[in-house]
Amino acid sequence: MNTLHSLIDTKDPGLPVLQALIDDAERPCELLPPASDAAQVLLHLNVTTRSLLGAVAFETGGILVDHGWLRILGSGHERLPRNLKSCNTDPSRGYLLIADDAGGGFFALNGGGLGADTGALYYWSPDDLNWEALEIGYTDFLGWALSEQSQLFYEGLRWASWQTDVRAMRADQCVTFFPFLWTREGSPDGSARKVVSVDEHFALKQELARQLGAVQR
Numbered sequence: 001m002n003t004l005h006s007l008i009d010t011k012d013p014g015l016p017v018l019q020a021l022i023d024d025a026e027r028p029c030e031l032l033p034p035a036s037d038a039a040q041v042l043l044h045l046n047v048t049t050r051s052l053l054g055a056v057a058f059e060t061g062g063i064l065v066d067h068g069w070l071r072i073l074g075s076g077h078e079r080l081p082r083n084l085k086s087c088n089t090d091p092s093r094g095y096l097l098i099a100d101d102a103g104g105g106f107f108a109l110n111g112g113g114l115g116a117d118t119g120a121l122y123y124w125s126p127d128d129l130n131w132e133a134l135e136i137g138y139t140d141f142l143g144w145a146l147s148e149q150s151q152l153f154y155e156g157l158r159w160a161s162w163q164t165d166v167r168a169m170r171a172d173q174c175v176t177f178f179p180f181l182w183t184r185e186g187s188p189d190g191s192a193r194k195v196v197s198v199d200e201h202f203a204l205k206q207e208l209a210r211q212l213g214a215v216q217r
Contacts, residue, residue, distance in 0.1 A: 007047065071099060094110070094111045094113015095111050106123070159193065172197060176194050
């Protein structure tokens with residue numbers, strides 16, 4: 001475990017790169033100010049602020065994209081109370097949760113528990129019980145999340161009133177669907193929707209995946 005001093009890179013910090021991505025964003029986004037205990041989040045991750053992951057963890061409270069549809073975790077904020085430490089207290093899972101969305105999807109960096117491609121990004125879609133490899137890393141993920149390409153990614157996962165609903169939702173909440181989207185009967189517009197806490201939704205999906213024999217690690 002490194003010291004805080006060794007993790008804070010003052011010669012080649014990642015913050016200017018992050019700020020450039022925000023400045024060039026094609027989607028509405030908001031960079032939240034860092035929490036007072038951001039240092040503890042950085043120490044938990046044990047990465048330097050030269051990396052964009054370290055910069056987001058230490059220099060921001062998180063990033064809200066598309067008015068809160070996509071929540072990129074940082075050190076936490078009153079508007080995004082979860083952070084990269086609180087969401088990753090179990091190292092045995094073998095992955096690091098780094099973002100989630102209002103539709104009930106989760107993004108994670110593979111730490112060895114999702115496959116051989118350590119460091120690669122995976123998505124746990126609302127319409128699938130298995131993690132899907134996206135074949136990109138964290139830096140490319142940030143660029144993608146802030147670009148128009150993310151809109152194509154979410155085609156088929158959003159419902160007609162999603163923009164209005166997301167504005168009324170807290171960033172620690174998401175939607176669950178019934179029938180579930182991974183069933184033949186489920187669809188974003190046809191299923192009943194309920195707003196629940198992200199933690200509740202994640203725990204429920206983990207349990208359902210175990211019960212139904214999905215590939216979970």
